[in-house]
Amino acid sequence: xxxxxxxxxxxxxxxxxxxxxSFAINPKRTSKLIADALSTADDGELYLEYRxxxxxxxxxxxxxxxxxxxxxxxxxxxxxxxxAAYAHSAEISEEAIARAVGTVKTVDHGQKxxxxxxxxxxxxNHALYTGDNPIEAVAFPQKLKLLEEIDAYLRAKDxxxxxxxxxxxxxxxxxxxLKRDGQRATDTRPLIRLSVQVxxxxxxxxxxxxxxxxGRYLYEQVMAPDAWKHVADEALRQALLNLESVPAPAGExxxxxxxxxxxxxxxxxxxxxxxxxxxxxxxxxxxxxxxDQVAAKGVTVVDDGTFENRRGSLTIDDEGTPTxxxxxIEDGILKGYIQDRMNARLMGVAATGNGRRESYAHQPMPRxxxxxxxxxxxxxxxxxxxxxxxxxxAHLGGGQVDITSGxxxxxxxxxxxxxxxxxxxxxxxxxxxxxxxxxxxKISMIGNDMALDPGVGTCxxxxxxxxxxxxxxxxxxxxxTVGGTAV
Numbered sequence: 001x002x003x004x005x006x007x008x009x010x011x012x013x014x015x016x017x018x019x020x021x022s023f024a025i026n027p028k029r030t031s032k033l034i035a036d037a038l039s040t041a042d043d044g045e046l047y048l049e050y051r052x053x054x055x056x057x058x059x060x061x062x063x064x065x066x067x068x069x070x071x072x073x074x075x076x077x078x079x080x081x082x083x084a085a086y087a088h089s090a091e092i093s094e095e096a097i098a099r100a101v102g103t104v105k106t107v108d109h110g111q112k113x114x115x116x117x118x119x120x121x122x123x124x125n126h127a128l129y130t131g132d133n134p135i136e137a138v139a140f141p142q143k144l145k146l147l148e149e150i151d152a153y154l155r156a157k158d159x160x161x162x163x164x165x166x167x168x169x170x171x172x173x174x175x176x177x178l179k180r181d182g183q184r185a186t187d188t189r190p191l192i193r194l195s196v197q198v199x200x201x202x203x204x205x206x207x208x209x210x211x212x213x214x215g216r217y218l219y220e221q222v223m224a225p226d227a228w229k230h231v232a233d234e235a236l237r238q239a240l241l242n243l244e245s246v247p248a249p250a251g252e253x254x255x256x257x258x259x260x261x262x263x264x265x266x267x268x269x270x271x272x273x274x275x276x277x278x279x280x281x282x283x284x285x286x287x288x289x290x291x292d293q294v295a296a297k298g299v300t301v302v303d304d305g306t307f308e309n310r311r312g313s314l315t316i317d318d319e320g321t322p323t324x325x326x327x328x329i330e331d332g333i334l335k336g337y338i339q340d341r342m343n344a345r346l347m348g349v350a351a352t353g354n355g356r357r358e359s360y361a362h363q364p365m366p367r368x369x370x371x372x373x374x375x376x377x378x379x380x381x382x383x384x385x386x387x388x389x390x391x392x393x394a395h396l397g398g399g400q401v402d403i404t405s406g407x408x409x410x411x412x413x414x415x416x417x418x419x420x421x422x423x424x425x426x427x428x429x430x431x432x433x434x435x436x437x438x439x440x441x442k443i444s445m446i447g448n449d450m451a452l453d454p455g456v457g458t459c460x461x462x463x464x465x466x467x468x469x470x471x472x473x474x475x476x477x478x479x480x481t482v483g484g485t486a487v
């Protein structure tokens with residue numbers, strides 16, 4: 001069953017789930033309310049949501065945190081020109097929706113309609129994941145057993161392990177989007193994540209390592225021993241490696257970026273600058289540059305929400321538009337932007353299936369799904385061999401970026417010195433400093449090892465957080481400013 005609303009008797013809908021919590025919403029009367037609210041608007045929708053979520057943190061050998069939450073609500077939006085009126089409530093009833101209509105109709109006063117209207121597709125796409133609920137599919141004792149097994153496994157594997165923290169989280173979201181013309185789109189979205197952090201000690205020095213995995217599937221995917229052991233082993237490997245690390249040098253150096261999760265730099269320093277709202281307002285470094293060379297030849301950047309089971313994938317976005325594969329930069333040439341319905345209409349282009357919101361309490365905006373760079377013809381070994389003195393950044397941590405300029409600062413969680421074409425000493429305290437457009441032009445080799453991240457990304461924008469995916473092949477950047485702590 002891929003819809004959370006199924007007909008019961010003649011006039012009511014109830015959510016399709018084991019709790020069978022019913023909502024007394026008459027479809028005909030609700031449709032009239034939506035039509036009234038949006039009668040003179042350019043666009044808008046009623047967005048209904050039900051969400052279950054849970055999180056468990058196992059630390060210091062015991063379950064330290066356990067949370068479970070159930071929420072529901074609606075958001076009613078009317079858009080005219082570039083102005084939107086929005087009302088939301090945790091009460092799903094005809095009375096609450098009727099009250100919201102008055103707020104939404106205020107968008108009519110003194111607002112001009114958009115000059116260009118390109119009606120996007122609505123509510124039809126290939127299902128990218130099962131609609132099953134991961135929270136209800138596995139009982140709590142099994143989840144607790146998994147956390148205990150990971151903790152015991154890591155402590156037994158190496159005596160230097162001093163602390164293990166394991167987090168298991170899952171959610172199940174059911175949405176329905178209703179338009180004024182009666183169109184209706186539905187989706188049910190599972191999401192799980194396993195995260196492991198290890199602290200190791202040697203000769204009085206303590207270092208940490210972390211790893212994770214997740215996606216839009218059920219817990220069984222990470223509960224298989226091969227799956228969780230891979231995550232645990234990776235966290236331990238990083239912690240032990242960091243015990244041997246030395247302070248990093250500073251200065252402008254050639255840098256080889258690793259494949260996969262290092263795509264978070266692409267996401268932050270380039271991807272946000274390609275979102276439609278920033279470009280419509282002219283506040284992005286990429287504004288007005290369609291058709292320009294914005295990256296080195298060979299660089300192709302794609303946002304694709306259609307990968308099955310990926311963390312950033314969606315069957316439909318939060319406006320009901322089917323997701324798709326969007327080529328943003330092709331062979332270094334800027335081809336297009338990421339669009340929701342409003343910004344696409346105002347810019348006279350088609351929506352790209354990137355209208356996303358954190359919950360019913362938030363308005364949609366253009367956001368990334370899975371954003372990555374396509375692979376090239378070089379090997380990582382070729383890149384490293386070509387460097388006399390530089391840095392190999394295998395894994396990145398958090399960072400900051402300024403959308404207008406594209407300037408960024410990123411922490412590197414796993415790095416090595418490159419000396420005379422070989423990896424030598426592991427480094428600590430490495431930061432990468434630069435600007436997205438500048439770095440995109442300094443890519444001199446593109447690897448043949450393109451990989452997506454393991455399913456752990458969350459993107460923040462304007463106070464809203466949504467799950468995303470990133471990816472890239474190994475990249476050779478001819479020069480980038482490296483912040484280090486060596487003296």
